[in-house]
Amino acid sequence: MSEHTNASPLMNRIAAGCLLALSLAYGIGGAVIEYAFSSDPLGPRVFPIALAAILGALCLTYLRYPGFSEEFPKGSLLLRIVAALVILVFSVAVFEPLGFLASMFILTVGNGVVFGASWKIAIIGAAGQCLLWWFIFSWLLEVYLPIGDVFG
Amino acid sequence: MSFDYLWQGFAVALTWQNLLIGFVGCFIGTMVGALPAIGPINGIALLMPIAYTMGLPPESTMILLTAVYCGAEYGGRISSILLNVPGDAGAVMTAVDGYPMAKQGRAGEALAISGLSSFVGGIMGSVGLAIFAPVLASLAIGFGPAEYFVLMVFAFATLGSMVGSQPVKTLIGCTLGLMLATVGLDATSGAYRFTFGEPELSDGLEFVVLVIGLFSISEALIILEQQGRGFTMIRELGRMTARWSDIVKSTGATLRASVIGFIIGILPGTGASVSSAISYTLEKRFSDTEGTFGKGDVRGLAAPEAANNATACGAFVPMLTLGVPGSGTTAVMLGALMLYNIQPGPMLMVERPEIVGGLVASMFIGNFILLALNLPMVNIFARVLTVPNWLLVPGILVLSVVGVYSTNASAFSLWLMLLIGIIGWLLRKAGFDMAPIILGFVLGEVMEINLRNALAISGGDISILFQSTISNILWICAAAVALLPIYLARRSKKRQKMLISTGS
Numbered sequence: 001m002s003e004h005t006n007a008s009p010l011m012n013r014i015a016a017g018c019l020l021a022l023s024l025a026y027g028i029g030g031a032v033i034e035y036a037f038s039s040d041p042l043g044p045r046v047f048p049i050a051l052a053a054i055l056g057a058l059c060l061t062y063l064r065y066p067g068f069s070e071e072f073p074k075g076s077l078l079l080r081i082v083a084a085l086v087i088l089v090f091s092v093a094v095f096e097p098l099g100f101l102a103s104m105f106i107l108t109v110g111n112g113v114v115f116g117a118s119w120k121i122a123i124i125g126a127a128g129q130c131l132l133w134w135f136i137f138s139w140l141l142e143v144y145l146p147i148g149d150v151f152g
Numbered sequence: 153m154s155f156d157y158l159w160q161g162f163a164v165a166l167t168w169q170n171l172l173i174g175f176v177g178c179f180i181g182t183m184v185g186a187l188p189a190i191g192p193i194n195g196i197a198l199l200m201p202i203a204y205t206m207g208l209p210p211e212s213t214m215i216l217l218t219a220v221y222c223g224a225e226y227g228g229r230i231s232s233i234l235l236n237v238p239g240d241a242g243a244v245m246t247a248v249d250g251y252p253m254a255k256q257g258r259a260g261e262a263l264a265i266s267g268l269s270s271f272v273g274g275i276m277g278s279v280g281l282a283i284f285a286p287v288l289a290s291l292a293i294g295f296g297p298a299e300y301f302v303l304m305v306f307a308f309a310t311l312g313s314m315v316g317s318q319p320v321k322t323l324i325g326c327t328l329g330l331m332l333a334t335v336g337l338d339a340t341s342g343a344y345r346f347t348f349g350e351p352e353l354s355d356g357l358e359f360v361v362l363v364i365g366l367f368s369i370s371e372a373l374i375i376l377e378q379q380g381r382g383f384t385m386i387r388e389l390g391r392m393t394a395r396w397s398d399i400v401k402s403t404g405a406t407l408r409a410s411v412i413g414f415i416i417g418i419l420p421g422t423g424a425s426v427s428s429a430i431s432y433t434l435e436k437r438f439s440d441t442e443g444t445f446g447k448g449d450v451r452g453l454a455a456p457e458a459a460n461n462a463t464a465c466g467a468f469v470p471m472l473t474l475g476v477p478g479s480g481t482t483a484v485m486l487g488a489l490m491l492y493n494i495q496p497g498p499m500l501m502v503e504r505p506e507i508v509g510g511l512v513a514s515m516f517i518g519n520f521i522l523l524a525l526n527l528p529m530v531n532i533f534a535r536v537l538t539v540p541n542w543l544l545v546p547g548i549l550v551l552s553v554v555g556v557y558s559t560n561a562s563a564f565s566l567w568l569m570l571l572i573g574i575i576g577w578l579l580r581k582a583g584f585d586m587a588p589i590i591l592g593f594v595l596g597e598v599m600e601i602n603l604r605n606a607l608a609i610s611g612g613d614i615s616i617l618f619q620s621t622i623s624n625i626l627w628i629c630a631a632a633v634a635l636l637p638i639y640l641a642r643r644s645k646k647r648q649k650m651l652i653s654t655g656s
Contacts, residue, residue, distance in 0.1 A: 011581060015578070015584075030334075033345055034343060037341065038340055040604040040608040041607050041608065041611065041612035044338040044340070044341045044343045047600045047603070047604075048331070048334050048346075051331050054327055058323055058327060062320050062321065067318040069582050070581050070583065072581055073377055081373055081376060081377070084372070084373065084376055085373075085574065088369070088549065091553075092563070095557070095566060096563050104550050107550065107553075108546035108547075108549075108550065112542045113542075115376065115542035116379065116541070117540070117542035117543075121542075122542065125542070125543050129543070129550065133547075133550050141202070141206050142206075143202070143206070143558045144558065144561055145557070146557075146561075
């Protein structure tokens with residue numbers, strides 16, 4: 001469970017600003033929806049425009065009363081989070097080209113190390129996990145998992 | 153009142169396949185609940201696409217997910233008592249008296265008492281569900297599009313005022329969910345909305361992608377952040393059975409909390425975290441004459457555990473009969489029904505009684521299975537707490553990738569899952585809860601359809617939303633629920649100022 005603090009007022013302002021920009025973009029996007037005919041008097045534009053207005057109003061209230069936020073990670077913790085994300089993105093990028101086993105091996109080794117395991121333990125753990133999941137999903141439950149384009 | 157649907161449900165739930173599925177669900181649910189890292193909503197989010205891809209029929213999927221949900225409410229107490237870290241949101245209050253009991257060498261007794269209270273809460277909740285579901289379904293048959301729209305307004309008003317400590321952020325979350333629900337092809341006009349020319353978005357955003365992105369990917373990053381915190385686990389459990397005197401002492405608290413928990417569960421959007429807090433607070437006010445709450449009082453332990461299990465059952469009442477989830481977790485389960493193209497509502501009991509009846513029957517059976525698992529086998533579940541994060545979290549990520557990819561074998565869905573996960577993590581850093589987004593998403597399409605149908609019937613006259621008695625009652629309830637907390641907070645501030653100024 002995370003602690004709620006007021007540690008990052010800037011975080012709240014950035015979030016409110018981004019959400020306000022989103023409400024504007026969404027409202028404009030809703031207003032330009034093209035359609036030939038609608039069988040109901042409201043049409044496909046009104047609901048999105050109404051939601052954009054509601055979100056805009058809520059964001060202005062949010063800016064005025066930002067409430068609690070959590071402390072944004074810094075230093076080595078932020079680096080580890082970025083590392084975890086990079087590994088995740090890379091694993092997804094190679095999921096179809098390299099296949100389930102190779103990509104998930106990269107994912108589990110990389111994140112195992114990020115979460116504090118040594119390289120040796122992470123590699124052993126990853127190998128065992130990937131084979132277990134492959135067996136359970138591909139063999140036992142017959143869920144389709146890619147073998148890898150490079151492996152044909 | 154006819155209970156034919158329930159007898160039909162027992163016939164479904166007592167097949168050996170569904171008994172096995174229920175047992176597996178109870179086991180997985182207890183483990184999921186015990187782990188501080190993940191809660192029932194995460195476990196259900198991960199299992200749902202896998203169950204669907206395996207080709208399980210909808211009643212079996214619902215039995216599995218319900219067993220996981222109920223099991224997690226049992227399991228959450230394990231890390232609360234042994235680690236002082238709640239296993240899930242509903243177990244936050246369990247630690248207040250559970251951990252002190254464990255420090256006094258009574259961990260085993262705490263686990264036993266809380267297991268028994270969970271059982272009583274679960275059974276009472278199941279009875280309540282069996283009785284109230286057909287009653288509410290028969291009332292809801294009279295609901296038209298206008299009434300359904302106003303019901304959803306009431307649901308969001310309840311959510312904003314009762315869930316979380318920051319109503320503005322809760323409502324922003326709901327609005328974001330509603331906005332995400334508009335992505336895709338609008339069936340009435342044939343217009344593509346917010347698809348950006350991407351064919352994979354023409355059917356809308358996949359529910360599985362949203363849920364796994366918000367609850368698994370973002371959760372993995374949160375776990376990484378919290379990794380540095382050290383926890384001391386109580387390893388000596390001591391006596392593993394509850395004392396008769398403790399059972400007698402906590403009976404009143406258990407029964408009262410079960411009723412409170414069930415009623416709160418019926419309210420749209422409120423879940424176990426709300427009910428356990430309210431039941432603990434009320435029980436403390438009612439029973440704590442000697443100031444023992446917070447120091448290892450069995451009543452303080454029994455009340456939230458009974459409440460959170462009763463809430464889990466109560467949350468199904470509006471979900472099954474009205475299509476409005478009673479909690480964040482039932483919102484995910486509503487999404488599971490949508491995967492099978494099943495629309496919950498009053499007609500579900502008539503058209504698919506095996507789903508409703510099977511679910512209710514499996515709750516009764518499941519509570520007995522959970523009692524049998526949790527009393528003698530709690531040592532085994534406690535060992536789950538020793539699984540290191542470097543093994544657990546990559547496993548969760550692998551399951552997330554498999555879960556999303558298995559629905560339509562699309563790499564685009566994986567990218568979307570990642571993007572949603574990162575945005576979800578950033579929103580959590582800013583203090584947002586994820587459950588309102590899911591609630592907004594599952595209700596969004598239905599809310600818009602009902603509004604447009606109502607206005608189509610009235611020829612564009614908005615007064616149709618204020619014409620029927622049911623609609624007007626719901627508008628009044630929505631206003632009361634939204635404004636009452638503001639009024640009570642102001643009154644409390646005035647009283648405090650008065651007390652300070654008179655020197656009390």
